[in-house]
Every structure is written in C-alpha cells, then in structure tokens.
Amino acid sequence: MQNFKIREMAHEDIDEILQIEELCYGAHHWSRESFQTELSNKISTYKCILDDKKCIGYMGIWKIMDEAHVTNLSIHPDYQNKKLAHRLLLSMIDECYKEKIKYITLEVRVSNERAIHLYEKFGFKSLGLRKKYYQDNNEDALIMWSENIFDKKYKDLYSELNKIVEQN
Ligand SMILES: CC(C)(COP(=O)(O)OP(=O)(O)OC[C@H]1O[C@@H](n2cnc3c(N)ncnc32)[C@H](O)[C@@H]1OP(=O)(O)O)[C@@H](O)C(=O)NCCC(=O)NCCS
Structure with missing residues (x-):
C-alpha cells in the first residue's frame, strides 16, 4: 500500500491546491481568497492528502451543530481512481466521530456520476434537488445526506470502507 499522508491544510498548500482546482473545475474554480478565508473560518476543517510533500487532493467541511457540510473534495487528475477520495472521506468521518457530529451532507452536480457513485458507496442518499444551483451552467445540485454515523449500520x-482502503 502506497503511503499517502493526510494532514490539516495550511496556507503553504494553497499554490498547489489552486493548480488542482483549475485542472478539476476549469475557469469556475475557487479563488486564493476563498481558501485563505476558509482556513481562518472557525467552523471549517480542511485536510490535504500528500504524495511525499506534495498536496494531491483536499477536502473541506463546515461543522454546524451536529452536522458536517462538505464544501469541497478534489483529487489531482493524475491521482484519481486510487481511492484517495475514499481516504479523505474516511479521515473526515473520523473527525466527525471525534466532534460528535452525527450527519454529513453535501451538494453535487447531477451530472457528476463519479462523485455520486462515491458518495452512495459511503451511504449517502439523495434527499432533494437544488434547482439551478451552479451558476456557471445553471445545473441542478443533488442534496445528499448520510445516515446517523453513530448508528451500528453506519459504523x-x-x-468495511476502511478495509477496502487498506487493501489498496
Ligand atoms: C470525484 C473525485 C473527488 C473522486 O476522487 P478519486 O480519488 O478518484 O475517487 P476514488 O478513487 O476514491 O473513488 C472513485 C470511485 O468512482 C468510481 N468511478 C470512476 N469513474 C466513474 C464514472 N465515470 N462513473 C461512476 N463511477 C466512477 C471508481 O470506480 C470508484 O468507485 P469504486 O471504489 O466503487 O471502484 C475526483 O474524481 C475529482 O476530484 N473530481 C473532480 C472534482 C469533483 O467533481 N469533486 C466532487 C465535487 S462534489
């Protein structure tokens, strides 16, 4: 198993993150200022996954009461399909367990089959639609929710997901 390390995002990561943002989202990516603001937002947790010292993916959440709202999850295209998003999601779920956060929610483009497949694998269910949520092309967003992650079924x-990742 290749040893990809996960740690909290730092300001020094932002240059590498902006490159990944551009590769993943083209012209409609988050700005440097958005990441700088998020890093000083008290309700946020942002994590990077590293290959040696290089940031190759990242994920963020906002922690609001007993809910976590996923703000971003991106993996450098050269590193996709290696279960790295699995690892980031599992690491954020660990964080939720520590912080006694019961539910995780997110929005995803209705066309983003890969991400939807991943979130469904993590037990998220689609519970609604935000019409024309994405301003670049007026695409709808699926609103997905986890179950209570403290339920035995989710644990x-x-x-199981941890085992899958360990085998890769
Ligand atoms: C979505 C994204 C984060 C996934 O990252 P990743 O590290 O490649 O994901 P993983 O390797 O952990 O898992 C990918 C899963 O999607 C599956 N997959 C790959 N391509 C797929 C496709 N076209 N349709 C459906 N599923 C697909 C893989 O088989 C894998 O599932 P499996 O474990 O059941 O085999 C990554 O593709 C990305 O950064 N995309 C651009 C940004 C983005 O869309 N972010 C999500 C915003 S909500």
Whole structure:
C-alpha cells in the first residue's frame, strides 16, 4: 500500500491546491481568497492528502451543530481512481466521530456520476434537488445526506470502507 499522508491544510498548500482546482473545475474554480478565508473560518476543517510533500487532493467541511457540510473534495487528475477520495472521506468521518457530529451532507452536480457513485458507496442518499444551483451552467445540485454515523449500520459500513482502503 502506497503511503499517502493526510494532514490539516495550511496556507503553504494553497499554490498547489489552486493548480488542482483549475485542472478539476476549469475557469469556475475557487479563488486564493476563498481558501485563505476558509482556513481562518472557525467552523471549517480542511485536510490535504500528500504524495511525499506534495498536496494531491483536499477536502473541506463546515461543522454546524451536529452536522458536517462538505464544501469541497478534489483529487489531482493524475491521482484519481486510487481511492484517495475514499481516504479523505474516511479521515473526515473520523473527525466527525471525534466532534460528535452525527450527519454529513453535501451538494453535487447531477451530472457528476463519479462523485455520486462515491458518495452512495459511503451511504449517502439523495434527499432533494437544488434547482439551478451552479451558476456557471445553471445545473441542478443533488442534496445528499448520510445516515446517523453513530448508528451500528453506519459504523459497519465505515469498517468495511476502511478495509477496502487498506487493501489498496
Ligand atoms: C470525484 C473525485 C473527488 C473522486 O476522487 P478519486 O480519488 O478518484 O475517487 P476514488 O478513487 O476514491 O473513488 C472513485 C470511485 O468512482 C468510481 N468511478 C470512476 N469513474 C466513474 C464514472 N465515470 N462513473 C461512476 N463511477 C466512477 C471508481 O470506480 C470508484 O468507485 P469504486 O471504489 O466503487 O471502484 C475526483 O474524481 C475529482 O476530484 N473530481 C473532480 C472534482 C469533483 O467533481 N469533486 C466532487 C465535487 S462534489
């Protein structure tokens, strides 16, 4: 198993992150200022996954009461399909367990089959639609929610997903 390390995002990561943003989202990516603001936002947690010292993916959440709202999850195209998003999601779920956060929610483009597949694998269910949520092309967003992650059923899924990642 290749040893990809996960740690909290730092300001020094932003240059590498902006390159990944451009590769993943083209012209409609987050700005440097958005990441700088997020890093000093008290309700945010942002993590990077590293190949040696290089940031190759990242994920953020806002922690609001007993809910976590996923703000961003991106993996450098050269590193996709290696279960790195699995690893970031599992690491954020660990964080939620520590912070007693029960539910995780997110929005995803209705056309983003890969991300939807991933979130469904993590037990997220689509519970609604935000019409024309994405301003670049007026695309709708699926609103997805986890179950209560403290339920036994979810903890079993979490153990299974950890095993899958360990085998890769
Ligand atoms: C979505 C994204 C984060 C996934 O990252 P990743 O590290 O490649 O994901 P993983 O390797 O952990 O898992 C990918 C899963 O999607 C599956 N997949 C790959 N291409 C797919 C496709 N076209 N349709 C459906 N599923 C697909 C893989 O088989 C894998 O599932 P599996 O574990 O059941 O085999 C990454 O593709 C990305 O950064 N995309 C651009 C930004 C983005 O869309 N972010 C999500 C915003 S909500």
